[in-house]
Amino acid sequence: xxxxxxxxxxxxxxxxxxxxxxxxxxxxxxxxxxxxxxxxxxxxxxxxxxxxxxxxxxxxxxxxxxxxxxxxxxxxxxxxxxxxxxxxxxxxxxxxxxxxxxxxxxxxxxxxxxxxxxxxxxxxxxxxxxxxxxxxxxxxxxxxxxxxxxxxxxxxxxxxxxxxxxxxxxxxxxxxxxxxxxxxxxxxxxxxxxxxxxxxxxxxxxxxxxxxxxxxxxxxxxxxxxxxxxxxxxxxxxxxxxxxxxxxxxxxxxxxxxxxxxxxxxxxxxxxxxxxxxxxxxxxxxxxxxxxxxxxxxxxxxxxxxxxxxxxxxxxxxxxxxxxxxxxxxxxxxxxxxxxxxxxxxxxxxxxxxxxxxxxxxxxxxxxxxxxxxxxxxxxxxxxxxxxxxxxxxxxxxxxxxxxxxxxxxxxxxxxxxxxxxxxxxxxxxxxxxxxxxxxxxxxxxxxxxxxxxxxxxxx
Amino acid sequence: xxxxxxxxxxxxxxxxxxxxxxxxxxxxxxxxxxxxxxxxxxxxxxxxxxxxxxxxxxxxxxxxxxxxxxxxxxxxxxxxxxxxxxxxxxxxxxxxxxxxxxxxxxxxxxxxxxxxxxxxxxxxxxxxxxxxxxxxxxxxxxxxxxxxxxxxxxxxxxxxxxxxxxxxxxxxxxxxxxxxxxxxxxxxxxxxxxxxxxxxxxxxxxxxxxxxxxxxxxxxxxxxxxxxxxxxxxxxxxxxxxxxxxxxxxxxxxxxxxxxxxxxxxxxxxxxxxxxxxxxxxxxxxxxxxxxxxxxxxxxxxxxxxxxxxxxxxxxxxxxxxxxxxxxxxxxxxxxxxxxxxxxxxxxxxxxxxxxxxxxxxxxxxxxxxxxxxxxxxxxxxxxxxxxxxxxxxxxxxxxxxxxxxxxxxxxxxxxxxxxxxxxxxxxxxxxxxxxxxxxxxxxxxxxxxxxxxxxxxxxxxxxxxxxxxxxxxxxxxxxx
Numbered sequence: 001x002x003x004x005x006x007x008x009x010x011x012x013x014x015x016x017x018x019x020x021x022x023x024x025x026x027x028x029x030x031x032x033x034x035x036x037x038x039x040x041x042x043x044x045x046x047x048x049x050x051x052x053x054x055x056x057x058x059x060x061x062x063x064x065x066x067x068x069x070x071x072x073x074x075x076x077x078x079x080x081x082x083x084x085x086x087x088x089x090x091x092x093x094x095x096x097x098x099x100x101x102x103x104x105x106x107x108x109x110x111x112x113x114x115x116x117x118x119x120x121x122x123x124x125x126x127x128x129x130x131x132x133x134x135x136x137x138x139x140x141x142x143x144x145x146x147x148x149x150x151x152x153x154x155x156x157x158x159x160x161x162x163x164x165x166x167x168x169x170x171x172x173x174x175x176x177x178x179x180x181x182x183x184x185x186x187x188x189x190x191x192x193x194x195x196x197x198x199x200x201x202x203x204x205x206x207x208x209x210x211x212x213x214x215x216x217x218x219x220x221x222x223x224x225x226x227x228x229x230x231x232x233x234x235x236x237x238x239x240x241x242x243x244x245x246x247x248x249x250x251x252x253x254x255x256x257x258x259x260x261x262x263x264x265x266x267x268x269x270x271x272x273x274x275x276x277x278x279x280x281x282x283x284x285x286x287x288x289x290x291x292x293x294x295x296x297x298x299x300x301x302x303x304x305x306x307x308x309x310x311x312x313x314x315x316x317x318x319x320x321x322x323x324x325x326x327x328x329x330x331x332x333x334x335x336x337x338x339x340x341x342x343x344x345x346x347x348x349x350x351x352x353x354x355x356x357x358x359x360x361x362x363x364x365x366x367x368x369x370x371x372x373x374x375x376x377x378x379x380x381x382x383x384x385x386x387x388x389x390x391x392x393x394x395x396x397x398x399x400x401x402x403x404x405x406x407x408x409x410x411x412x413x414x415x416x417x418x419x420x421x422x423x424x425x426x427x428x429x430x431x432x433x434x435x436x437x438x439x440x441x442x443x444x445x446x447x448x449x450x451x452x453x454x455x456x457x458x459x460x
Numbered sequence: 461x462x463x464x465x466x467x468x469x470x471x472x473x474x475x476x477x478x479x480x481x482x483x484x485x486x487x488x489x490x491x492x493x494x495x496x497x498x499x500x501x502x503x504x505x506x507x508x509x510x511x512x513x514x515x516x517x518x519x520x521x522x523x524x525x526x527x528x529x530x531x532x533x534x535x536x537x538x539x540x541x542x543x544x545x546x547x548x549x550x551x552x553x554x555x556x557x558x559x560x561x562x563x564x565x566x567x568x569x570x571x572x573x574x575x576x577x578x579x580x581x582x583x584x585x586x587x588x589x590x591x592x593x594x595x596x597x598x599x600x601x602x603x604x605x606x607x608x609x610x611x612x613x614x615x616x617x618x619x620x621x622x623x624x625x626x627x628x629x630x631x632x633x634x635x636x637x638x639x640x641x642x643x644x645x646x647x648x649x650x651x652x653x654x655x656x657x658x659x660x661x662x663x664x665x666x667x668x669x670x671x672x673x674x675x676x677x678x679x680x681x682x683x684x685x686x687x688x689x690x691x692x693x694x695x696x697x698x699x700x701x702x703x704x705x706x707x708x709x710x711x712x713x714x715x716x717x718x719x720x721x722x723x724x725x726x727x728x729x730x731x732x733x734x735x736x737x738x739x740x741x742x743x744x745x746x747x748x749x750x751x752x753x754x755x756x757x758x759x760x761x762x763x764x765x766x767x768x769x770x771x772x773x774x775x776x777x778x779x780x781x782x783x784x785x786x787x788x789x790x791x792x793x794x795x796x797x798x799x800x801x802x803x804x805x806x807x808x809x810x811x812x813x814x815x816x817x818x819x820x821x822x823x824x825x826x827x828x829x830x831x832x833x834x835x836x837x838x839x840x841x842x843x844x845x846x847x848x849x850x851x852x853x854x855x856x857x858x859x860x861x862x863x864x865x866x867x868x869x870x871x872x873x874x875x876x877x878x879x880x881x882x883x884x885x886x887x888x889x890x891x892x893x894x895x896x897x898x899x900x901x902x903x904x905x906x907x908x909x910x911x912x913x914x915x916x917x918x919x920x921x922x923x924x925x926x927x928x929x930x931x932x933x934x935x936x937x938x939x940x941x
Contacts, residue, residue: 316522371596372589381633385523388633397633398668401626408622412615420603420611454522 001057001064003072004112006041010034011105018098028087031101035080038108042073056118060180063118067315070459071115071246074319078239078326079108081445084438085334088429089231093141100140103133104235111243115250119179120169123247127165127211130243131158134236138228150227157220161210168203171196172255184255193259201256201263205270208251211244214304215273218297222281225293230342233289234333237296238326245303249318252307260310267308268396274301275403282410289342291410292332295368298407299325302383302400308393309386316457317382323456324367324375324449331364331442338435340426347414348423356436358418363443367450369411370404375449380404382457462515462529465504465539465576468496473569476562486561487554493569494543494550497576501543508536509931519586524636524644530582533935534714534784537928538579538707541791544913545703546572549696552799552910558694564605567597571700578708584632584645587716588625591672594705595621598697607692617689620682624672631668635720647715654720659727666724669717670732676709677765679732680739690758695802698754702761702798703791710765710787713772714780714939729773730861736770737870739763744877748884753801753811756885757794760837763874764790770871771855774864777940779855784932786848789836789921793845796833796914800826803907804889809898813885818894823902827890829911834886836918838878844921847929849875 013034017027046069049055054065083101091097110130117123135158139151173179175197176187188197210217225233256263278298285291303321306314335357339346351358367376387397417423449456472493480486507513512532519527531539546568558564574594581587595618602614636644638653657665675682690698718725743762750756768786771779803826804819805811820827836843839850856868903911921928 366596372592381523381629384630385633385637388630389637391637394634397630398627401630402623405619405623405626409615409619412618416603416611416615419600452520454520458522 001055001062002045003038003041003076004109004116006038007105007109007112010038011102011109014098014102014105016098018096021098024091024097027097027101028083028091031104032080032083032087034101034105035076035083038105039073039076039080042069042076045069046073061119061122062113062116063181064116066459067319068115068246068250070319071322072112074323074456075111075115075239075242075326076108078242078323078330079104081327081442082235082239082330085330085435085442086231086234086337088435089337092429093229093231096140100137100232103137106133107235107240107243111239111246114243114247117247117250118181120172120181120184120251120255121179123251124165124169126247127244128162130240131162131211134158134240137232137236138224140232141229144227144229146227147229150224153220153227154224157210161207161217164203164210165207168200168207171200171203175200181251181254185258188256188259190259190261193262198262202266204251205263205266208244208248209270212241212248212300212303213274213297214270214300215277215297216270218274218277221297222290222293225296226287226290230289230333230337233293234330234337237292237333238329241296241300242303242322242326245300246318246322249307253310257310264308264392267304268393271301271304271308272396272399274298274304275400279403279406279410283406285410286344287342288336288344288347288414291414292329292336295407295410296329298403299329299368301403302380305383305387305396305400308396309383309390311386311390313382313389314386317379317386319459320375320382320449320453320456321379324379324446327442327449328364328367328374328376328446331439331446332361332368334439334442335361335364338427338429338431340428344413344417345423346425347417348421348425350418350425352422353425354427354431357431357439360439360443361418362415363446365411365414367446369408373447373450375446375453378450378453382453461500462504462513462531462580463527465497465500465580466573468500469493469569469573469576472496473566473573476566476569480562483557483561486565487550490565490569491550491554494547494572497572498543498547501539504531505536505540505931507531508533514582519583523585524639524642524646525585526583526643526646527586528583528646529580529586531580533932534711535579537784537788537931538711539576541707541788542572542575542579542704544917545699545791545795548795548799548910548913549699551913552802552907553696554906555904558605560604564601567601568696568700571597571601575700575704575708579711582647583643584636584647584650584716586645587712588629588632591628591708591712592625594708595625598701598705601697602689602693605694605697609688610692613685613688613692617685620675620685621672624675624682627668628672631665634665634668650716651719655722657721657723659723662721662724663727666717666721666728669721670713670728673709673712673717674769676712677706677769678709678762679736679766679769680742680762681735683739683743683762686762687755687758690761691752691754695798695805699795699798702758703795706761706765707787707791710768710772710783713769714783718772718939719941725773726775729775732773733770733859733861733867736766736773737867739766740770740871740874741877744874744881747881748877750881751813753804753813753885753889756813756881757797757801760878760881761790761794763878764794764837767849767852767856767871767874770867771852771859774855774859774861775940776855776858776860777936778851778858780939781929781932781936782848782851782855784936785925785928786845786852788928789844789848792914792917792921793833793836796829796911796918797837799907799911799914800830800833803903804830807897807899807901808895813888816889816895817892819890821894822897825903825908829903829915830890831886832915832918833911834882836922838882839875842919842922844918844925846922847925 113126282294577590747759
């Protein structure tokens with residue numbers, strides 16, 4: 001509750017900071033401080049929350065339990081890491097630095113609603129609060145045609161998916177006469193299932209799949225992520241995606257869990273397609289930024305495992321995966337954004353010119369590829385183990401393992417460029433000592449998650 | 461105690477990465493680390509005669525993973541082999557110059573830590589972690605210091621092994637989910653849970669787990685990465701690959717496959733034995749037509765490992781004991797062989813046998829060493845290779861599979877073909893018309909020490925294999941129950 005209010009207020013403060021403070025550097029620092037404060041608010045709420053009974057607000061519209069608080073904390077921590085590592089690059093996008101950060105605080109506010117909603121109306125509200133600022137961020141580099149294209153594409157496609165989402169909610173309401181998660185769960189049963197409800201669920205899968213770029217609803221992702229300013233791609237591909245996924249999971253666990261046999265196969269096929277398209281297409285990309293866009297599709301496929309598994313381990317897996325994925329991806333983008341040329345060739349010889357930059361990038365890529373002792377490996381382990389435990393979809397586990405092997409190829413291509421090829425990479429900005437310290441710190445976080453995942457998963 | 465076997469190389473490697481700037485500094489770091497590890501490994505392996513050494517502490521309690529290291533006769537033997545091979549390599553390379561020495565030796569030591577971990581881990585999750593960690597430094601070593609085609613070749617090698625590893629991970633997760641209570645990944649729990657699985661499940665689970673090991677060994681038809689990688693890697697890395705990493709595969713079959721899925725193993729034994737035997741003959745034939753010595757040794761290694769993997773699936777005590785003995789001997793012999801190859805390449809500037817010759821007159825000491833090492837490779841009596849191969853053939857003869865006799869005879873062809881290509885190689889390099897050397901020098905002092913260690917072990921274990929057979933006796937009996 002406090003965090004939701006705080007994120008809005010901080011957003012407003014950031015909005016006015018642009019008028020009151022002239023110096024862009026000060027604005028960025030303010031954003032870092034406010035994210036830190038937001039993390040503090042979240043930590044406080046987590047510490048004081050009653051583990052037995054979740055807090056219920058606004059006529060039962062929001063239900064704040066310990067899991068959603070912990071997820072909020074993870075997301076806010078990722079935002080803080082983002083602001084620390086990439087905040088400097090936000091300044092280069094345009095002159096309205098304060099407003100960019102304000103939009104990010106509003107996105108975070110939307111995410112808080114998505115992790116705590118108890119009715120479908122709140123979920124819709126959360127999705128819209130999260131999406132609209134993202135459309136703006138995508139188009140914020142106004143002089144760049146690609147950025148405008150990305151924004152327009154994202155907006156049009158997003159508007160469609162919102163329509164489909166509303167349609168799904170309406171149909172589900174028609175079948176169950178309620179917007180409340182618990183009521184919907186009570187009304188749905190396997191014996192006499194209303195076809196209207198099933199259609200609604202299908203619409204919901206499509207709409208939510210769009211938001212977290214699951215195939216075949218992923219087609220907007222590469223263009224939008226490629227066209228948007230890199231600093232904002234990093235934000236949208238991590239925090240935005242994890243939030244949408246969490247909402248997806250909350251809906252399917254809470255409201256539709258009892259009839260899981262009806263949607264498991266559809267979702268399993270969506271997952272398999274997401275893994276296949278994300279991984280195979282990523283192999284053929286020539287630009288690292290575009291490769292990361294496809295890899296984010298592939299990673300979304302792994303996250304979907306948690307919804308299919310529907311057990312206690314899957315919930316741990318979601319928290320771990322969100323954190324490991326966000327931190328590693330933000331880290332990679334923090335390195336990418338330092339370079340002028342985003343093609344693989346642009347990375348040639350980076351290890352010689354900036355050994356530390358190349359080294360931390362290697363750790364982040366290891367994490368994304370799932371090499372042991374990094375957070376990404378533990379996250380993959382948890383989702384795979386959760387689905388194996390569930391027992392009915394072993395073919396998907398094996399398929400995912402094969403896809404993970406493909407992913408190694410394109411992640412390691414970056415390493416090949418950095419270490420084994422010679423070239424003179426052009427940096428877009430100087431790598432300062434502060435940058436280096438922050439990057440090393442972040443890579444240590446990645447390794448720490450990989451060695452002691454219990455500090456993330458065993459919070460309950 | 462056991463964790464120091466892993467910690468010492470890791471600490472020294474970090475130190476090498478961060479603080480050494482010169483060639484000499486990096487090499488002395490690596491040498492000191494290898495000597496320390498050798499001391500530790502000697503102590504540990506001596507202790508295993510009495511009772512296995514154990515180290516056990518919790519790691520990730522929620523998923524039932526413990527940091528559990530155990531050194532029994534088999535692990536102790538392989539730890540000792542790792543330490544000896546590293547020591548010999550570090551001694552033999554002490555006078556060589558190379559680019560980026562700090563990174564090279566740092567990565568070498570990291571690979572050693574990974575290998576030690578694989579051989580000691582008694583928890584499947586820990587085992588998998590080290591299995592992967594041993595691979596990463598080797599990937600960088602081959603890609604940075606290898607030959608002309610290094611990048612593609614290493615990528616192929618890496619992807620092959622990585623696909624295997626991921627399948628292994630899937631198999632281990634599935635197995636761990638079958639453990640009803642307690643630590644899901646401890647070896648004993650996995651054995652209990654795995655052997656209770658219905659035969660049908662064990663049959664598909666077998667391949668999920670075995671693929672990783674088959675690629676690593678490698679056995680036919682999973683071997684295609686191997687000759688290229690051996691050829692393109694810098695020789696110290698080739699030694700690590702062929703003397704030690706290959707043993708990871710054999711070791712893993714013995715420790716993590718045979719006891720865990722007995723029904724699956726019984727079902728597929730015949731297939732694997734046939735594949736292995738095909739591999740022996742196929743690799744031996746290919747070795748005969750090679751002109752590059754490095755490729756010749758690479759193919760001969762496939763043949764030797766093929767015999768071990770055939771016997772591993774024979775369910776026979778003498779054979780099992782033979783594998784353990786031969787794992788050590790093969791590691792020693794092939795290290796010696798690579799040392800000779802690297803010396804020849806260094807002296808003559810080529811590995812092409814058609815351009816070599818007359819080493820016996822220009823560098824007699826090297827020629828003698830080459831002959832001794834080669835004889836051990838073709839298992840001449842009174843060399844260590846004979847002891848191991850004798851036990852292996854004995855095992856294959858008593859194998860509990862159909863046509864054991866025929867298998868043994870076909871596998872025996874490998875020995876004859878082995879003699880053909882090895883003697884041919886000696887003839888072409890050591891005898892005949894003397895070719896000009898680039899560096900006209902016989903063996904140098906440090907190379908002499910390295911080769912002397914190898915030759916001493918070859919002859920000592922050929923005359924008196926008892927220390928080695930005693931160490932591994934108990935494990936061999938336990939493996940065939």
